[in-house]
Amino acid sequence: MNLDAQWVVGFVDGEGLFHVGVFRHPEMAVGFQILAEFTVVQHERNVAVLYALKKFFGCGVVRRNHGDRMAYRVRNQEHLREKIIPFFEKHPLKTKKRQDFMIFRRVLLMMSRGEHLTPEGLEKIRRMVQRSSGG
């Protein structure tokens, strides 16, 4: 199945999630770890579409999410920065999910500079994530 760029934008406007998680991690100097992931979850009957997304973006994995739900997921920061983010910069989302994407993009930029490893940067990320609409 080959996907059109605008179809991908429409589908992600509906079903995509740009998530930044802040987790306690005692072994890290700042005490917290940041995990950023782009996911699209579907009922298993639509798994073909998830594999088509994987092929389209050229990165990520398709895994069982829970129960009868499957997920296409990208967590690798390099793939997020070099493949996922540039695509949605070039092809803007049309729903309010665009706001989540903009925060996601800023967090990944900060992480590439190591800012999430300082207390100031971490606090800034936490505030940004709280302002997010939650997908």
Added chain:
Amino acid sequence: MNLDAQWVVGFVDGEGLFHVGVFRHPEMAVGFQILAEFTVVQHERNVAVLYALKKFFGCGVVRRNHGDRMAYRVRNQEHLREKIIPFFEKHPLKTKKRQDFMIFRRVLLMMSRGEHLTPEGLEKIRRMVQRSSGG
């Protein structure tokens, strides 16, 4: 907001619903009424996208669904037959929602011939709807 046809297909693959309802209706000869509707439901923060769909298809209404949910909805059979169905015939859905659409399309064709007003036609529609994946 102007929408691209492929964006619309992708968004409806995620968020659209092609629903055929069979309701008891004692005043009708066959005892049941068929209601077909195409809907897209969103959180109210995305109401602009629903109005963009209304403009794109040139039919339907945007109404509050329940709570903080808004819906774009087309129930008018002529609009469904002449605007919604031809669009998705020309631009096929990519998820299993296409199966729901195919049943929806067949039911509307049967209704245009008055077949839903006969016991045989009604029974056929009921069986078709039961086979549907439920959106």
